[in-house]
Amino acid sequence: MRWRARARRRPDRVTAMKGRTPVVTGAVSIRPLAAADAVAYKALRDEALRTAPDAFTSDYESSVGRDASEYVARFGALESGQFFLGAFDATGQLIGCLGCEREQRTKQRHCAVVVGMMVAPRAQRQGIGQQLIADCVEAARRVPGLTQLVLTVTASNTHVVQLYERAGFRAWGLLPNAIVVDGVGFDKLHMVRVLHH
Ligand SMILES: CC(C)(COP(=O)(O)OP(=O)(O)OC[C@H]1O[C@@H](n2cnc3c(N)ncnc32)[C@H](O)[C@@H]1OP(=O)(O)O)[C@@H](O)C(=O)NCCC(=O)NCCS
Numbered sequence: 001m002r003w004r005a006r007a008r009r010r011p012d013r014v015t016a017m018k019g020r021t022p023v024v025t026g027a028v029s030i031r032p033l034a035a036a037d038a039v040a041y042k043a044l045r046d047e048a049l050r051t052a053p054d055a056f057t058s059d060y061e062s063s064v065g066r067d068a069s070e071y072v073a074r075f076g077a078l079e080s081g082q083f084f085l086g087a088f089d090a091t092g093q094l095i096g097c098l099g100c101e102r103e104q105r106t107k108q109r110h111c112a113v114v115v116g117m118m119v120a121p122r123a124q125r126q127g128i129g130q131q132l133i134a135d136c137v138e139a140a141r142r143v144p145g146l147t148q149l150v151l152t153v154t155a156s157n158t159h160v161v162q163l164y165e166r167a168g169f170r171a172w173g174l175l176p177n178a179i180v181v182d183g184v185g186f187d188k189l190h191m192v193r194v195l196h197h
Pocket residue numbers: 048052055056116117118119120123124125126127128129130131152153154157159160162163
């Protein structure tokens with residue numbers, strides 16, 4: 001199933017943007033990624049891993065050499081609970097994404113893990129991340145038997161934590177020193193979002 005959603009535009013922010021230059025103009029559409037999007041997805045992902053290394057558990061050096069086709073298995077149908085959503089600008093360029101990976105074991109199939117939230121630097125602070133997580137929650141709510149979403153976020157990235165809290169996630173634990181980047185340890189906050197069907 002393919003669907004489109006228009007990212008919540010905030011015209012006041014697009015024109016004023018607190019002094020920042022608006023770089024994404026026109027409608028933003030959000031839809032599930034498909035095999036044909038793999039190359040664009042890899043480019044967006046590699047750039048995010050390179051520019052925000054403390055935000056992700058994967059690292060740029062191990063990822064940049066991977067073939068784009070390796071990611072296609074992530075792009076399932078919405079109803080499977082195994083999908084990636086992509087945000088596209090008016091020219092059709094991929095500018096953001098977010099994944100949902102349903103647990104496969106019987107006792108965990110009611111859970112899915114939200115992964116790989118990223119928005120291209122030029123498109124940030126325009127509401128796209130917030131719309132991606134809102135659409136993910138909405139899609140997950142429609143998956144039969146899926147009752148909760150979980151994720152981890154680097155605790156010091158408080159703006160990202162707040163973004164998830166706004167989408168209904170709540171923190172339930174903290175893993176100290178969960179990832180080490182260039183010798184520096186970062187704690188990961190564990191969050192859960194109960195889905196009401
Ligand atoms: C996190 C990320 C996906 C957010 O995407 P985005 O499209 O910029 O987010 P939004 O525009 O929807 O922001 C929603 C709110 O989050 C907060 N926020 C987002 N980015 C922020 C920033 N750099 N500084 C402060 N607050 C920020 C703000 O409260 C914002 O609302 P506001 O603009 O009305 O103040 C993006 O910053 C990104 O790709 N970061 C690098 C990778 C990353 O950290 N991924 C998360 C992994 S868990």
